[in-house]
Amino acid sequence: MLSAQSARASPVQPAPCRSCCAPQFSICAAIPHDELVWIAAVAVPCDVKEGQSFMQEGERADHFFNVTEGTARLFKLLSDGRRQVVGFARAGHFLGIAHNDCYAVTAEAVDTVRLCRFPRAGIHGLMRRFPALQTRLLQSASDELVAAQELMVLLGRKNARERLASFLVGWAAGGPPGGPLAASEVLHLPMTRADIADYLGMTVETVSRTFARLKNEGILALHSPDELVVLRREALAAAAAGEA
Amino acid sequence: MLSAQSARASPVQPAPCRSCCAPQFSICAAIPHDELVWIAAVAVPCDVKEGQSFMQEGERADHFFNVTEGTARLFKLLSDGRRQVVGFARAGHFLGIAHNDCYAVTAEAVDTVRLCRFPRAGIHGLMRRFPALQTRLLQSASDELVAAQELMVLLGRKNARERLASFLVGWAAGGPPGGPLAASEVLHLPMTRADIADYLGMTVETVSRTFARLKNEGILALHSPDELVVLRREALAAAAAGEA
DNA sequence: CGTTGTGTTGATATTAATCAACAAGTGTGG
Protein backbone atom coordinates (compact mmCIF):
# COMPACT_ATOMS: atom_id res chain seq x y z
CA MET A 1 0.00 0.00 0.00
CA LEU A 2 2.76 2.40 0.92
CA SER A 3 4.97 1.48 -1.99
CA ALA A 4 1.93 1.67 -4.23
CA GLN A 5 1.30 5.13 -2.92
CA SER A 6 4.82 6.40 -3.55
CA ALA A 7 4.81 4.67 -6.89
CA ARG A 8 1.71 6.59 -7.77
CA ALA A 9 3.24 9.85 -6.64
CA SER A 10 6.31 9.43 -8.85
CA PRO A 11 6.41 6.34 -11.01
CA VAL A 12 9.84 7.01 -12.45
CA GLN A 13 11.86 7.48 -9.24
CA PRO A 14 15.31 5.90 -9.23
CA ALA A 15 13.91 3.00 -7.26
CA PRO A 16 16.29 3.49 -4.36
CA CYS A 17 14.72 1.93 -1.36
CA ARG A 18 11.08 1.97 -2.24
CA SER A 19 10.71 -0.83 0.24
CA CYS A 20 12.37 1.27 2.91
CA CYS A 21 10.26 4.36 2.65
CA ALA A 22 7.65 4.25 5.34
CA PRO A 23 5.53 7.37 5.39
CA GLN A 24 6.37 9.44 8.43
CA PHE A 25 9.77 8.74 9.82
CA SER A 26 11.56 7.67 6.72
CA ILE A 27 14.70 9.54 6.06
CA CYS A 28 13.85 9.49 2.38
CA ALA A 29 11.02 11.95 2.82
CA ALA A 30 13.53 14.53 3.98
CA ILE A 31 15.82 14.20 1.00
CA PRO A 32 15.34 15.79 -2.42
CA HIS A 33 14.20 13.35 -4.98
CA ASP A 34 17.27 12.94 -7.13
CA GLU A 35 19.54 12.66 -4.11
CA LEU A 36 17.87 9.46 -3.13
CA VAL A 37 20.46 7.82 -5.33
CA TRP A 38 22.87 8.09 -2.45
CA ILE A 39 20.49 6.14 -0.29
CA ALA A 40 20.02 3.64 -3.08
CA ALA A 41 23.75 3.03 -3.06
CA VAL A 42 24.14 2.39 0.63
CA ALA A 43 20.76 1.21 1.88
CA VAL A 44 20.42 -2.50 2.35
CA PRO A 45 16.93 -3.94 2.62
CA CYS A 46 16.88 -6.92 4.97
CA ASP A 47 14.46 -9.53 6.14
CA VAL A 48 14.83 -10.63 9.72
CA LYS A 49 13.23 -13.88 10.74
CA GLU A 50 11.17 -14.32 13.87
CA GLY A 51 13.37 -14.41 16.96
CA GLN A 52 16.48 -13.11 15.20
CA SER A 53 18.07 -9.94 16.52
CA PHE A 54 19.51 -7.29 14.23
CA MET A 55 20.78 -4.81 16.80
CA GLN A 56 22.52 -5.71 20.03
CA GLU A 57 22.78 -3.59 23.15
CA GLY A 58 26.39 -2.56 23.69
CA GLU A 59 27.44 -3.43 20.17
CA ARG A 60 29.20 -0.83 18.04
CA ALA A 61 26.50 1.27 16.40
CA ASP A 62 27.37 1.22 12.71
CA HIS A 63 23.92 1.39 11.19
CA PHE A 64 20.53 2.98 11.31
CA PHE A 65 17.40 0.97 10.63
CA ASN A 66 13.99 1.80 9.30
CA VAL A 67 11.33 -0.82 9.90
CA THR A 68 9.02 -1.25 6.93
CA GLU A 69 7.06 -4.35 7.87
CA GLY A 70 6.49 -6.50 10.90
CA THR A 71 7.18 -5.85 14.57
CA ALA A 72 10.39 -5.79 16.57
CA ARG A 73 10.82 -5.80 20.32
CA LEU A 74 13.38 -3.43 21.82
CA PHE A 75 14.73 -4.44 25.19
CA LYS A 76 17.45 -4.22 27.78
CA LEU A 77 18.66 -7.02 30.02
CA LEU A 78 19.95 -7.11 33.58
CA SER A 79 22.86 -9.40 34.37
CA ASP A 80 20.58 -11.96 36.01
CA GLY A 81 18.33 -12.22 32.97
CA ARG A 82 15.54 -9.87 33.98
CA ARG A 83 14.33 -8.15 30.85
CA GLN A 84 12.65 -4.84 30.21
CA VAL A 85 11.03 -4.36 26.83
CA VAL A 86 11.27 -0.60 26.26
CA GLY A 87 9.13 -0.59 23.15
CA PHE A 88 7.86 -2.28 20.04
CA ALA A 89 8.90 -1.00 16.63
CA ARG A 90 6.50 -1.22 13.72
CA ALA A 91 6.47 0.04 10.13
CA GLY A 92 7.87 3.54 9.98
CA HIS A 93 9.86 3.22 13.17
CA PHE A 94 13.37 4.55 13.05
CA LEU A 95 16.04 2.70 15.03
CA GLY A 96 19.65 3.28 15.87
CA ILE A 97 19.84 5.77 18.72
CA ALA A 98 23.21 5.23 20.30
CA HIS A 99 25.07 6.05 23.48
CA ASN A 100 28.85 6.35 23.25
CA ASP A 101 28.63 4.95 19.74
CA CYS A 102 26.99 1.78 21.01
CA TYR A 103 23.39 0.70 20.68
CA ALA A 104 21.48 1.24 23.90
CA VAL A 105 18.99 -1.57 23.35
CA THR A 106 18.67 -4.91 21.59
CA ALA A 107 16.17 -5.26 18.75
CA GLU A 108 14.67 -8.65 17.94
CA ALA A 109 12.09 -9.65 15.37
CA VAL A 110 8.72 -10.56 16.89
CA ASP A 111 7.45 -11.82 13.55
CA THR A 112 9.16 -11.55 10.18
CA VAL A 113 10.54 -8.04 10.03
CA ARG A 114 11.45 -6.24 6.87
CA LEU A 115 13.73 -3.30 7.30
CA CYS A 116 16.14 -1.02 5.58
CA ARG A 117 19.65 -0.68 6.95
CA PHE A 118 22.04 2.13 6.15
CA PRO A 119 25.42 3.14 7.51
CA ARG A 120 25.73 5.77 10.19
CA ALA A 121 28.97 6.92 8.59
CA GLY A 122 27.48 8.65 5.61
CA ILE A 123 24.53 10.05 7.46
CA HIS A 124 26.44 12.93 8.96
CA GLY A 125 27.52 14.28 5.62
CA LEU A 126 23.99 13.82 4.38
CA MET A 127 22.65 15.68 7.39
CA ARG A 128 24.94 18.58 6.69
CA ARG A 129 23.65 18.76 3.14
CA PHE A 130 20.01 18.25 4.04
CA PRO A 131 19.11 19.80 7.37
CA ALA A 132 15.58 18.54 6.82
CA LEU A 133 16.93 15.07 7.35
CA GLN A 134 18.35 16.02 10.70
CA THR A 135 15.10 17.70 11.63
CA ARG A 136 13.40 14.42 10.86
CA LEU A 137 15.78 12.52 13.08
CA LEU A 138 15.38 15.03 15.87
CA GLN A 139 11.63 14.74 15.53
CA SER A 140 11.89 10.98 15.70
CA ALA A 141 14.07 11.10 18.82
CA SER A 142 11.70 13.58 20.48
CA ASP A 143 8.68 11.41 19.76
CA GLU A 144 10.43 8.43 21.23
CA LEU A 145 11.37 10.38 24.31
CA VAL A 146 7.77 11.43 24.85
CA ALA A 147 6.67 7.81 24.46
CA ALA A 148 9.34 6.78 26.94
CA GLN A 149 8.06 9.27 29.48
CA GLU A 150 4.54 7.91 29.18
CA LEU A 151 5.87 4.42 29.74
CA MET A 152 7.63 5.66 32.87
CA VAL A 153 4.32 6.87 34.25
CA LEU A 154 2.85 3.49 33.46
CA LEU A 155 5.70 1.53 35.06
CA GLY A 156 6.04 3.75 38.09
CA ARG A 157 2.47 4.58 38.94
CA LYS A 158 -0.14 2.37 37.29
CA ASN A 159 -1.66 -0.91 38.46
CA ALA A 160 -1.94 -4.08 36.40
CA ARG A 161 -5.33 -3.24 34.87
CA GLU A 162 -4.32 0.29 33.94
CA ARG A 163 -1.07 -0.99 32.44
CA LEU A 164 -2.67 -3.54 30.17
CA ALA A 165 -5.44 -1.14 29.13
CA SER A 166 -2.86 1.55 28.35
CA PHE A 167 -0.86 -0.88 26.29
CA LEU A 168 -3.87 -1.95 24.25
CA VAL A 169 -4.97 1.64 23.63
CA GLY A 170 -1.46 2.55 22.52
CA TRP A 171 -1.12 -0.49 20.35
CA ALA A 172 -4.47 0.22 18.67
CA ALA A 173 -3.49 3.84 18.10
CA GLY A 174 -0.19 2.86 16.53
CA GLY A 175 -1.93 0.49 14.13
CA PRO A 176 -2.18 2.46 10.95
CA PRO A 177 0.90 4.62 11.42
CA GLY A 178 -0.13 8.20 12.04
CA GLY A 179 -3.66 7.58 10.92
CA PRO A 180 -6.74 7.83 13.13
CA LEU A 181 -7.93 4.87 15.12
CA ALA A 182 -9.12 2.05 12.96
CA ALA A 183 -12.88 1.74 12.64
CA SER A 184 -12.63 -1.92 13.46
CA GLU A 185 -11.73 -2.71 17.02
CA VAL A 186 -9.98 -5.94 16.13
CA LEU A 187 -6.41 -6.04 17.39
CA HIS A 188 -3.66 -8.37 16.37
CA LEU A 189 -0.93 -8.87 18.97
CA PRO A 190 2.05 -10.51 17.32
CA MET A 191 4.11 -10.60 20.51
CA THR A 192 3.96 -13.24 23.26
CA ARG A 193 2.54 -12.76 26.73
CA ALA A 194 6.11 -12.72 28.00
CA ASP A 195 6.86 -9.74 25.75
CA ILE A 196 3.84 -7.90 27.04
CA ALA A 197 4.75 -8.75 30.63
CA ASP A 198 8.31 -7.51 30.18
CA TYR A 199 7.00 -4.37 28.52
CA LEU A 200 4.54 -3.61 31.32
CA GLY A 201 6.77 -4.64 34.21
CA MET A 202 4.59 -7.58 35.17
CA THR A 203 4.68 -11.40 35.06
CA VAL A 204 3.02 -13.51 32.38
CA GLU A 205 0.58 -14.82 34.95
CA THR A 206 -0.58 -11.34 35.88
CA VAL A 207 -0.90 -10.38 32.22
CA SER A 208 -3.03 -13.43 31.58
CA ARG A 209 -5.21 -12.79 34.62
CA THR A 210 -5.64 -9.15 33.66
CA PHE A 211 -6.72 -10.10 30.14
CA ALA A 212 -9.25 -12.43 31.72
CA ARG A 213 -10.46 -9.64 33.96
CA LEU A 214 -11.00 -7.18 31.12
CA LYS A 215 -12.82 -9.95 29.29
CA ASN A 216 -15.08 -10.64 32.29
CA GLU A 217 -15.81 -6.94 32.49
CA GLY A 218 -17.09 -7.08 28.94
CA ILE A 219 -14.41 -4.74 27.66
CA LEU A 220 -12.58 -7.26 25.49
CA ALA A 221 -13.31 -10.45 23.65
CA LEU A 222 -10.40 -12.84 23.19
CA HIS A 223 -10.52 -14.92 20.03
CA SER A 224 -7.08 -16.39 20.48
CA PRO A 225 -4.03 -15.30 22.43
CA ASP A 226 -3.00 -12.98 19.62
CA GLU A 227 -6.37 -11.82 18.33
CA LEU A 228 -8.84 -9.76 20.31
CA VAL A 229 -11.76 -7.40 19.89
CA VAL A 230 -12.25 -4.22 21.84
CA LEU A 231 -15.94 -4.25 22.76
CA ARG A 232 -16.11 -1.06 24.80
CA ARG A 233 -13.53 1.40 23.60
CA GLU A 234 -14.43 4.14 26.11
CA ALA A 235 -14.25 1.71 29.00
CA LEU A 236 -10.82 0.61 27.84
CA ALA A 237 -9.66 4.23 27.56
CA ALA A 238 -11.05 4.95 31.02
CA ALA A 239 -9.22 1.95 32.43
CA ALA A 240 -6.02 3.13 30.79
CA ALA A 241 -6.33 6.56 32.34
CA GLY A 242 -7.02 5.05 35.75
CA GLU A 243 -10.55 6.40 35.91
CA ALA A 244 -12.17 3.18 37.00
CA MET B 1 34.42 28.48 36.90
CA LEU B 2 32.87 27.82 33.54
CA SER B 3 32.33 31.42 32.68
CA ALA B 4 35.86 32.07 33.87
CA GLN B 5 37.02 29.41 31.46
CA SER B 6 35.23 30.86 28.47
CA ALA B 7 36.27 34.33 29.51
CA ARG B 8 39.86 33.12 29.45
CA ALA B 9 39.39 31.68 25.99
CA SER B 10 37.98 34.91 24.60
CA PRO B 11 37.83 37.76 27.05
CA VAL B 12 36.10 40.16 24.66
CA GLN B 13 33.11 38.06 23.68
CA PRO B 14 29.86 39.98 23.16
CA ALA B 15 28.70 38.88 26.59
CA PRO B 16 25.61 37.12 25.33
CA CYS B 17 24.51 34.61 27.84
CA ARG B 18 27.65 33.87 29.72
CA SER B 19 25.47 32.73 32.55
CA CYS B 20 23.59 30.40 30.24
CA CYS B 21 26.47 28.51 28.72
CA ALA B 22 26.90 25.29 30.58
CA PRO B 23 29.68 23.18 29.18
CA GLN B 24 28.27 20.20 27.34
CA PHE B 25 24.73 20.70 26.21
CA SER B 26 24.68 24.40 25.74
CA ILE B 27 23.59 25.52 22.36
CA CYS B 28 26.20 28.24 22.48
CA ALA B 29 29.05 25.82 22.05
CA ALA B 30 27.64 24.88 18.66
CA ILE B 31 27.49 28.39 17.31
CA PRO B 32 30.35 30.42 15.86
CA HIS B 33 31.55 33.00 18.21
CA ASP B 34 30.35 36.20 16.60
CA GLU B 35 26.92 34.73 15.95
CA LEU B 36 26.28 34.47 19.62
CA VAL B 37 24.94 37.99 19.30
CA TRP B 38 21.71 36.46 18.13
CA ILE B 39 21.46 34.48 21.30
CA ALA B 40 22.34 37.58 23.29
CA ALA B 41 19.37 39.32 21.75
CA VAL B 42 16.80 36.66 22.51
CA ALA B 43 18.10 34.72 25.48
CA VAL B 44 16.54 35.60 28.80
CA PRO B 45 18.35 34.52 31.96
CA CYS B 46 15.85 33.69 34.70
CA ASP B 47 15.88 32.74 38.34
CA VAL B 48 13.17 30.35 39.43
CA LYS B 49 12.44 30.07 43.13
CA GLU B 50 12.02 26.82 44.98
CA GLY B 51 8.69 25.21 44.18
CA GLN B 52 7.95 27.42 41.19
CA SER B 53 7.38 25.78 37.85
CA PHE B 54 8.69 27.24 34.61
CA MET B 55 7.37 24.68 32.12
CA GLN B 56 3.94 23.07 32.26
CA GLU B 57 2.91 19.77 30.71
CA GLY B 58 0.42 20.43 27.93
CA GLU B 59 1.25 24.11 27.69
CA ARG B 60 2.21 25.59 24.35
CA ALA B 61 5.95 25.02 23.91
CA ASP B 62 7.33 28.44 23.02
CA HIS B 63 10.74 28.21 24.65
CA PHE B 64 13.77 26.11 25.21
CA PHE B 65 15.59 26.18 28.53
CA ASN B 66 19.13 25.56 29.56
CA VAL B 67 19.68 24.98 33.26
CA THR B 68 22.81 26.66 34.57
CA GLU B 69 22.44 26.27 38.32
CA GLY B 70 20.28 24.36 40.75
CA THR B 71 18.03 21.35 40.23
CA ALA B 72 14.62 21.00 38.64
CA ARG B 73 12.24 18.07 38.83
CA LEU B 74 10.53 16.96 35.63
CA PHE B 75 7.27 15.12 36.11
CA LYS B 76 3.97 14.01 34.69
CA LEU B 77 0.71 13.72 36.59
CA LEU B 78 -2.22 11.35 36.34
CA SER B 79 -5.71 12.77 36.71
CA ASP B 80 -6.02 11.47 40.27
CA GLY B 81 -2.81 13.14 41.40
CA ARG B 82 -0.39 10.27 41.11
CA ARG B 83 2.93 11.70 40.01
CA GLN B 84 5.87 10.27 38.12
CA VAL B 85 9.10 12.21 38.23
CA VAL B 86 10.79 11.36 34.93
CA GLY B 87 14.05 13.04 35.77
CA PHE B 88 16.00 15.74 37.51
CA ALA B 89 17.65 18.49 35.50
CA ARG B 90 20.90 20.01 36.69
CA ALA B 91 23.41 22.46 35.28
CA GLY B 92 23.92 21.82 31.60
CA HIS B 93 20.60 20.13 31.10
CA PHE B 94 18.67 21.16 28.06
CA LEU B 95 14.87 21.32 28.33
CA GLY B 96 12.02 21.89 25.95
CA ILE B 97 11.34 18.66 24.11
CA ALA B 98 7.78 18.95 22.87
CA HIS B 99 5.03 16.75 21.52
CA ASN B 100 2.54 18.39 19.15
CA ASP B 101 4.07 21.74 20.06
CA CYS B 102 3.25 21.24 23.72
CA TYR B 103 5.60 20.43 26.57
CA ALA B 104 5.43 16.78 27.51
CA VAL B 105 6.38 17.30 31.16
CA THR B 106 6.22 19.89 33.90
CA ALA B 107 9.44 21.36 35.27
CA GLU B 108 9.59 22.71 38.80
CA ALA B 109 12.47 24.16 40.77
CA VAL B 110 13.70 21.87 43.55
CA ASP B 111 15.94 24.58 44.92
CA THR B 112 16.66 27.97 43.38
CA VAL B 113 17.19 27.33 39.70
CA ARG B 114 19.02 29.62 37.35
CA LEU B 115 18.33 29.07 33.71
CA CYS B 116 18.47 30.63 30.31
CA ARG B 117 15.32 30.79 28.24
CA PHE B 118 15.18 31.35 24.50
CA PRO B 119 12.40 31.21 21.97
CA ARG B 120 11.77 28.10 19.89
CA ALA B 121 10.77 30.31 16.99
CA GLY B 122 14.22 31.50 16.03
CA ILE B 123 15.90 28.21 16.70
CA HIS B 124 14.85 26.63 13.43
CA GLY B 125 16.48 29.30 11.34
CA LEU B 126 19.53 29.07 13.52
CA MET B 127 19.61 25.30 13.06
CA ARG B 128 19.53 25.71 9.31
CA ARG B 129 22.48 28.04 9.49
CA PHE B 130 24.43 26.00 12.01
CA PRO B 131 23.89 22.29 11.59
CA ALA B 132 26.24 21.78 14.51
CA LEU B 133 23.54 23.24 16.69
CA GLN B 134 21.05 20.70 15.50
CA THR B 135 23.58 17.95 16.02
CA ARG B 136 23.89 19.17 19.59
CA LEU B 137 20.16 19.04 20.10
CA LEU B 138 19.95 15.60 18.55
CA GLN B 139 22.75 14.46 20.83
CA SER B 140 20.92 15.87 23.81
CA ALA B 141 17.67 14.15 22.85
CA SER B 142 19.50 10.86 22.31
CA ASP B 143 21.19 11.05 25.68
CA GLU B 144 17.89 11.69 27.37
CA LEU B 145 16.31 8.79 25.57
CA VAL B 146 19.05 6.46 26.74
CA ALA B 147 18.58 7.72 30.30
CA ALA B 148 14.84 7.18 29.95
CA GLN B 149 15.41 3.59 28.88
CA GLU B 150 17.57 2.93 31.92
CA LEU B 151 14.86 4.34 34.13
CA MET B 152 12.37 2.01 32.48
CA VAL B 153 14.50 -0.97 33.46
CA LEU B 154 14.62 0.37 36.98
CA LEU B 155 10.87 0.96 37.19
CA GLY B 156 9.87 -2.24 35.49
CA ARG B 157 12.33 -4.73 36.87
CA LYS B 158 14.22 -3.60 39.96
CA ASN B 159 13.32 -3.91 43.62
CA ALA B 160 13.38 -1.12 46.18
CA ARG B 161 17.01 -1.57 47.21
CA GLU B 162 18.24 -1.76 43.62
CA ARG B 163 16.20 1.32 42.73
CA LEU B 164 17.54 3.51 45.47
CA ALA B 165 21.12 2.33 44.91
CA SER B 166 20.78 3.01 41.17
CA PHE B 167 19.46 6.46 41.86
CA LEU B 168 22.34 7.31 44.17
CA VAL B 169 24.95 6.01 41.75
CA GLY B 170 23.38 8.02 38.94
CA TRP B 171 23.09 11.12 41.05
CA ALA B 172 26.71 10.86 42.12
CA ALA B 173 27.83 10.35 38.53
CA GLY B 174 25.91 13.37 37.33
CA GLY B 175 27.48 15.54 39.97
CA PRO B 176 30.27 17.31 38.13
CA PRO B 177 28.66 17.28 34.70
CA GLY B 178 30.56 15.00 32.37
CA GLY B 179 33.48 14.74 34.71
CA PRO B 180 34.63 11.59 36.46
CA LEU B 181 33.14 10.56 39.77
CA ALA B 182 33.98 12.93 42.56
CA ALA B 183 36.76 11.79 44.85
CA SER B 184 34.62 12.66 47.80
CA GLU B 185 31.69 10.36 48.37
CA VAL B 186 29.58 13.05 49.97
CA LEU B 187 26.26 13.51 48.21
CA HIS B 188 23.87 16.39 48.53
CA LEU B 189 20.25 15.55 47.71
CA PRO B 190 18.31 18.77 47.25
CA MET B 191 15.02 17.02 46.53
CA THR B 192 12.56 15.67 49.09
CA ARG B 193 11.87 12.03 49.86
CA ALA B 194 8.59 12.44 48.00
CA ASP B 195 10.50 13.47 44.87
CA ILE B 196 12.75 10.45 45.16
CA ALA B 197 9.76 8.20 45.76
CA ASP B 198 7.92 9.54 42.72
CA TYR B 199 11.08 9.17 40.66
CA LEU B 200 11.63 5.55 41.69
CA GLY B 201 8.00 4.46 41.62
CA MET B 202 7.86 3.91 45.37
CA THR B 203 6.30 5.51 48.45
CA VAL B 204 8.12 7.86 50.83
CA GLU B 205 7.94 5.22 53.54
CA THR B 206 9.67 2.64 51.41
CA VAL B 207 12.32 5.16 50.37
CA SER B 208 12.96 5.98 54.00
CA ARG B 209 13.14 2.34 55.01
CA THR B 210 15.46 1.56 52.15
CA PHE B 211 17.80 4.39 53.13
CA ALA B 212 17.79 2.92 56.63
CA ARG B 213 18.58 -0.48 55.24
CA LEU B 214 21.56 0.71 53.19
CA LYS B 215 22.75 2.52 56.30
CA ASN B 216 22.44 -0.63 58.42
CA GLU B 217 24.40 -2.51 55.79
CA GLY B 218 27.21 -0.02 56.23
CA ILE B 219 26.96 1.22 52.68
CA LEU B 220 25.78 4.74 53.52
CA ALA B 221 26.00 7.20 56.37
CA LEU B 222 23.16 9.68 56.68
CA HIS B 223 24.14 13.04 58.12
CA SER B 224 20.78 14.65 57.51
CA PRO B 225 17.95 13.86 55.11
CA ASP B 226 19.72 15.72 52.32
CA GLU B 227 23.34 14.96 53.08
CA LEU B 228 24.88 11.52 52.95
CA VAL B 229 28.20 9.78 52.56
CA VAL B 230 28.80 6.73 50.43
CA LEU B 231 30.95 4.48 52.59
CA ARG B 232 31.27 1.51 50.26
CA ARG B 233 31.06 2.61 46.67
CA GLU B 234 31.48 -0.88 45.17
CA ALA B 235 28.76 -2.28 47.40
CA LEU B 236 26.45 0.51 46.28
CA ALA B 237 27.26 -0.16 42.64
CA ALA B 238 26.67 -3.87 43.19
CA ALA B 239 23.33 -3.14 44.80
CA ALA B 240 22.39 -0.92 41.88
CA ALA B 241 23.16 -3.65 39.38
CA GLY B 242 21.17 -6.17 41.38
CA GLU B 243 24.21 -8.27 42.21
CA ALA B 244 23.41 -8.64 45.88
C1' DC C 1 5.31 28.18 71.81
C1' DG C 2 2.16 26.18 68.96
C1' DT C 3 1.82 24.94 64.01
C1' DT C 4 3.21 22.90 59.88
C1' DG C 5 5.99 20.23 56.83
C1' DT C 6 9.14 16.49 56.37
C1' DG C 7 11.13 12.29 57.65
C1' DT C 8 11.19 8.00 60.26
C1' DT C 9 9.41 3.78 62.18
C1' DG C 10 5.74 0.34 63.37
C1' DA C 11 1.51 -2.54 62.37
C1' DT C 12 -1.45 -4.22 58.94
C1' DA C 13 -3.45 -4.77 54.27
C1' DT C 14 -3.15 -5.62 49.49
C1' DT C 15 -1.34 -6.28 45.12
C1' DA C 16 1.15 -8.86 42.29
C1' DA C 17 4.95 -12.49 42.38
C1' DT C 18 5.91 -17.14 42.92
C1' DC C 19 5.07 -21.97 42.75
C1' DA C 20 2.38 -25.45 40.68
C1' DA C 21 -0.80 -27.88 37.69
C1' DC C 22 -2.87 -28.29 33.48
C1' DA C 23 -4.75 -27.23 28.70
C1' DA C 24 -4.06 -26.27 23.92
C1' DG C 25 -1.28 -25.90 19.90
C1' DT C 26 2.89 -27.11 17.16
C1' DG C 27 6.34 -29.75 15.38
C1' DT C 28 8.98 -34.26 15.17
C1' DG C 29 9.98 -38.84 14.33
C1' DG C 30 8.49 -43.48 14.43
Place this chain on the structure above:
DNA sequence: CCACACTTGTTGATTAATATCAACACAACG
Protein backbone atom coordinates in the same frame (compact mmCIF):
# COMPACT_ATOMS: atom_id res chain seq x y z
C1' DC D 1 -1.22 -41.03 11.15
C1' DC D 2 -0.26 -40.98 15.78
C1' DA D 3 2.39 -40.73 20.17
C1' DC D 4 5.67 -37.50 22.04
C1' DA D 5 7.96 -33.63 23.56
C1' DC D 6 7.94 -28.79 23.86
C1' DT D 7 6.18 -24.17 23.95
C1' DT D 8 2.73 -20.98 25.24
C1' DG D 9 -1.10 -19.60 27.78
C1' DT D 10 -4.36 -20.11 31.55
C1' DT D 11 -5.87 -20.81 36.24
C1' DG D 12 -5.34 -21.89 41.29
C1' DA D 13 -2.94 -21.64 45.93
C1' DT D 14 0.34 -19.42 48.58
C1' DT D 15 3.95 -16.08 49.61
C1' DA D 16 6.43 -11.95 49.70
C1' DA D 17 7.23 -7.26 48.76
C1' DT D 18 5.58 -3.00 49.10
C1' DA D 19 1.56 0.09 49.97
C1' DT D 20 -1.33 1.87 53.34
C1' DC D 21 -2.58 3.52 57.78
C1' DA D 22 -0.93 5.46 61.98
C1' DA D 23 2.05 7.47 65.42
C1' DC D 24 5.73 10.18 66.46
C1' DA D 25 10.32 13.00 66.14
C1' DC D 26 12.30 17.06 64.65
C1' DA D 27 13.22 21.43 62.48
C1' DA D 28 11.63 25.66 60.45
C1' DC D 29 8.62 29.38 61.03
C1' DG D 30 5.20 32.56 62.40
